[in-house]
Amino acid sequence: MSGVLDPRTSPPFPIVAKTMLGDSQLRKNVRHATDVIQTKRARVVGEMPDWQALREAGRQIRSHTMENLDFYLEELERNCTRAGGVVHWARDAEEARQIVVALVKESGSDEVIKIKSMTTEEIHLNPALEAAGIHPYETDLAELIIQLGEDWPSHIVVPALHKNRQQIREIFQKKMNLPELGERPQDLADAARMFLREKFLRVKTGLSGANFLIAETGGVCIIESEGNGRMCLTLPETLITVAGIDKVLPRYQDLEVVLQLVPRSATGERMNPYNSIWTGVNAKDGPRNFHVVLMDNARTEILADEEARQTLNCVRCGACQNACPVYRQTGGHAYGSVYAGPIGAILTPQLQEMHHAQSLPYASSLCGACYEVCPVKINIPEVLIHLRNKVVEQKGVSAEALAMKMMGMVFMSERRFRAAQRMGRMAEVPLVRKDGQGVGWIGWLPGMLGGWTQVRDLQEMPKETFRDWWEKRGKDGK
Amino acid sequence: MRVSLFITCYNDTLFPETGKAVVRVLERLGHTVEFPSGQTCCGQMHWNTGYQAEALPLVARFVEQFRNAEAVVVPSSSCVAMMRDHYPKMAAELKDERLMAEVEALLPRVFEFSEFLTKRLGLEDVGAYYPHRVTYHASCHGLRNLELGDGPMRLLRAVRGIELVPLEGLEQCCGFGGTFAVKNADVSSAMLAEKTTAVLNTDAEACTACDNSCLMHIQGGLHRQRTGVKTVHLAEILAGDEVGR
Numbered sequence A: 001m002s003g004v005l006d007p008r009t010s011p012p013f014p015i016v017a018k019t020m021l022g023d024s025q026l027r028k029n030v031r032h033a034t035d036v037i038q039t040k041r042a043r044v045v046g047e048m049p050d051w052q053a054l055r056e057a058g059r060q061i062r063s064h065t066m067e068n069l070d071f072y073l074e075e076l077e078r079n080c081t082r083a084g085g086v087v088h089w090a091r092d093a094e095e096a097r098q099i100v101v102a103l104v105k106e107s108g109s110d111e112v113i114k115i116k117s118m119t120t121e122e123i124h125l126n127p128a129l130e131a132a133g134i135h136p137y138e139t140d141l142a143e144l145i146i147q148l149g150e151d152w153p154s155h156i157v158v159p160a161l162h163k164n165r166q167q168i169r170e171i172f173q174k175k176m177n178l179p180e181l182g183e184r185p186q187d188l189a190d191a192a193r194m195f196l197r198e199k200f201l202r203v204k205t206g207l208s209g210a211n212f213l214i215a216e217t218g219g220v221c222i223i224e225s226e227g228n229g230r231m232c233l234t235l236p237e238t239l240i241t242v243a244g245i246d247k248v249l250p251r252y253q254d255l256e257v258v259l260q261l262v263p264r265s266a267t268g269e270r271m272n273p274y275n276s277i278w279t280g281v282n283a284k285d286g287p288r289n290f291h292v293v294l295m296d297n298a299r300t301e302i303l304a305d306e307e308a309r310q311t312l313n314c315v316r317c318g319a320c321q322n323a324c325p326v327y328r329q330t331g332g333h334a335y336g337s338v339y340a341g342p343i344g345a346i347l348t349p350q351l352q353e354m355h356h357a358q359s360l361p362y363a364s365s366l367c368g369a370c371y372e373v374c375p376v377k378i379n380i381p382e383v384l385i386h387l388r389n390k391v392v393e394q395k396g397v398s399a400e401a402l403a404m405k406m407m408g409m410v411f412m413s414e415r416r417f418r419a420a421q422r423m424g425r426m427a428e429v430p431l432v433r434k435d436g437q438g439v440g441w442i443g444w445l446p447g448m449l450g451g452w453t454q455v456r457d458l459q460e461m462p463k464e465t466f467r468d469w470w471e472k473r474g475k476d477g478k
Numbered sequence B: 001m002r003v004s005l006f007i008t009c010y011n012d013t014l015f016p017e018t019g020k021a022v023v024r025v026l027e028r029l030g031h032t033v034e035f036p037s038g039q040t041c042c043g044q045m046h047w048n049t050g051y052q053a054e055a056l057p058l059v060a061r062f063v064e065q066f067r068n069a070e071a072v073v074v075p076s077s078s079c080v081a082m083m084r085d086h087y088p089k090m091a092a093e094l095k096d097e098r099l100m101a102e103v104e105a106l107l108p109r110v111f112e113f114s115e116f117l118t119k120r121l122g123l124e125d126v127g128a129y130y131p132h133r134v135t136y137h138a139s140c141h142g143l144r145n146l147e148l149g150d151g152p153m154r155l156l157r158a159v160r161g162i163e164l165v166p167l168e169g170l171e172q173c174c175g176f177g178g179t180f181a182v183k184n185a186d187v188s189s190a191m192l193a194e195k196t197t198a199v200l201n202t203d204a205e206a207c208t209a210c211d212n213s214c215l216m217h218i219q220g221g222l223h224r225q226r227t228g229v230k231t232v233h234l235a236e237i238l239a240g241d242e243v244g245r
């Protein structure tokens, strides 16, 4: 699996998707897990009479923040520094990695315990730490499975969603050296607990992402389900947080809105079992040193694109992934990035050089299920179409572009449109086969259109168009 | 009422029966029907595939054909969604203020066919007769962009002789998605397989919807599997009457 999830090298979506479609175990796991989460989500969202108002509030908070991001980032830096934190700015992934590696070394440790963080996945931090002789230990159960299984996350909230219990047991048996391990969820949880406890007590440096950064107080907020995060936030002497600059919220009070939206959308819970907010350092408790690395990594470019800006409103709940019929068929790895599903399809091409944009914005049927569930109302289909337009403009001349241009010209004139209709009827003749009822069907189409006839037939064109019928009708006086 | 039809390019070319059915229903209800002959395409395929430059001029063309219409009826939910969701922005992109104003004035008079019957005319029973076992597929654009809700179902329930059977996974995309079906043929096929299985599980004779694009795709899959199950646009069911049979 290694290497596949680097958007700079991953093959285009349709190619990886094809492989994934052949993995029936993976598809069963993904289908089952997303079904379970969606059912729970629907139930807890359904019990909120003001859900739509809450979504709108979420959208407004996030949009307002993005429009004033520079202001809130400066406020955050001031308040975080005042509370005893140290703020670092990273322009891109490379810079963020260097800063973190240097900070860990400075902490005097060659090990770190990690809280689940998509941002550190985004910048491939673990390999960079290892290369510098630092061992990162994932403490989130799902991330631990991924790490031990030498795999990649396939979902932003449930990274090991593509694995079932049996597969997880096998990983644990092998990597934790527990040949006798039972197969009940409890057995697996116990094994992970034992494995991690020793790390929590020993390792002096912690590494986290952030669900939110609070400008007004300089605080960082992490929400989680297992409590492992809380251990990493309280036990180490040094705590390093890596966060995209898009994670800011203006006020403490804004948490009221997002902390209702996120858990319901993400895991179908009314609230997260563990909500931690820490602000700088405190002499009596917790880490002695606190660093926050604020990373841009193309986010200001997204910000500058008015039509795509809403991408940054994302609160990483993963609801769009669970709802997406494309994601549900292929799982997350087909997207060639740690951000999969609808959010990945719009975020990844914008985070990286447009390499992956050639296929990801097209990895959607534009059904709108993602927009419907997004707790902050990101109009993902709209952004997808916007990115497709960018792809088309960058690609320039191609067979598809020529065909589209010709069609465009056809639609600009009634005469040309009618001629094209006639031509279509002539062109299809050699492809049409009559069935038992004397109806003509096309079972094979050439070139680009071949995808259609892979599993579908196409009925032959009717002899008379609607407009021909309409004209004749007019002449005959009905 | 004087109703202007926008039949859409693929209905005109591939599904003329749908247009004829719309004419039959509307005339039976006592309306006068017009078909402005200069109409072609709403631009959806171009717009959704990223060919904005080719789609933009079609906005003005549409306005040109329909600016004086009392009501525009379109038997395609995705084309109406295209116009409603994107035309105002497209006109703004063209920096044509007159066009912007005209689009704004025209759009409230544009209706998807079932929407016109239920919301504009307030009808459920249009006097149809269709003695078959039918299941209904809620196309994504009708469901989410136009919020048709149970409008089409209410129309169907009022049809005499019909036996309606619910479709499992009603709100699941069928996997068509325009050029998606070709660009991501494998994923599209996998989505279609789920939809055709659901249709076959209903034992219906026909699957209906408010959009022939989904139906063309579903029909293509059903025919390839040699199932004998047909697809039929909602308008064609509503056009059926006892006199005609």
Ligand code: SF4
Pocket: A265, A313, A314, A315, A316, A317, A318, A319, A320, A321, A343, A370, A373, A374, A375, A376, A377, A378
């Ligand atoms: S785009 Fe919306 S639904 Fe998807 S992860 Fe982000 S916030 Fe959640």
